Amino acid sequence: MAIITLTTDFGITDPFVGVMKGVMLSINPSARFVDITHEIEPQNIKQAVYVISSSFEYFPAGSIHLCVVDPGVGSERKPLAFEAEGHFFVGPDNGIFTEVARKRKPAQIREITNPAYMLEKISATFHGRDIFAPSAAHLSMGAPLESFGPRLANLKSMDLPWEMRPSPNLLVGEIIYIDQFGNAITNLTRALIEKTARELNSSVIKVELEEASVDGILPHYSAAGDEDTLSATFGSWDTLELFVKNGDAALLYGLETETDVRIRFL
Structure with missing residues (x-):
């Protein structure tokens, strides 16, 4: 059974996280979820960068890491999926994977454009439910990365507060x-x-x-x-x-x- 981790800024008061899990279970009823945290400060991509990069390596190879801290939802920023030395990542291309890419070499970076891996109706405000969750679930069912959409040359990087x-x-x-x-x-x-x-x-x-x-x-x-x-x-x-x-x-x-x-x- 595939492991899908979740890192978001949604909190646990609202139904957003539960709805995302419902979408994924509808596609893969055997999915196993691990909540890294849903308490990233709202819209704090920089904080998410460190939490994700400090957590993913403790999971077995083949794990899928769903990361949604997405202040640019609905804009032209790209939804993507990629593999990095045995781990898979799904989320917005907004710099959230900057440190992951520094630790592990990304491969097969794909923009998610295939409607087969999205919900039929796409909200402009909740891509976590409509694009990222179903994409992660299809990955967990064995969908090949090349089927998600066109290859991207690289990930967007974020200027981090280096020492x-x-x-x-x-x-x-x-x-x-x-x-x-x-x-x-x-x-x-x-x-x-x-x-x-x-x-x-x-x-x-x-x-x-x-x-x-x-x-x-x-x-x-x-x-x-x-x-x-x-x-x-x-x-x-x-x-x-x-x-x-x-x-x-x-x-x-x-x-x-x-x-x-x-x-x-x-």
Whole structure:
């Protein structure tokens, strides 16, 4: 049975996700669904980029990843399906697959134009139901990618907030995601931070925000002392994460996505 993962900004209050699953089950009653998240911030493609790219590799080869964060729905942006080293992806060509394409080489990128893989009536506001869900379901039934439509040369890329190094002893990134616990996940990777520390022969690191700072990076959550103190560690995405032990860092310190985070090497 094919696995179809879902990542959207639809939330769980409205019927949108359930309707998409109903469409897919009508085509493939044996489909298995895994909800990655439906709580991407509305229209936040950049956040979806990181969530998708940090999640898909934990699924078996042959999985189909349906991703709908689509502020351009109804516009000229293309619906597409493609394969990347054993994984299949369906969604809008709006940059949402930027990091997937960096990790895995895309192949067979196809614009979805075949009406056989869409619902008969297409809404201008809900391509998740009318185009993407049925396309994912037909893929799960073995439909070949070449039958979906014309080949595209490449995927649309998104300009992402890459880490900056404005001076030798300073890295600058940003918060890209706030999880359910109020932990603030950044785009500053363990690999980059440790590499920079080695280059500078530095063992002292200071994490700086506009109105708070953290001395050092802890090995895990439990290593933090006071339960109201902002601390830093490397989280499960292997990126720098700001947290409060047994608390909500985002709430206590007013942390939001796109907040700048600086790493200073002393």
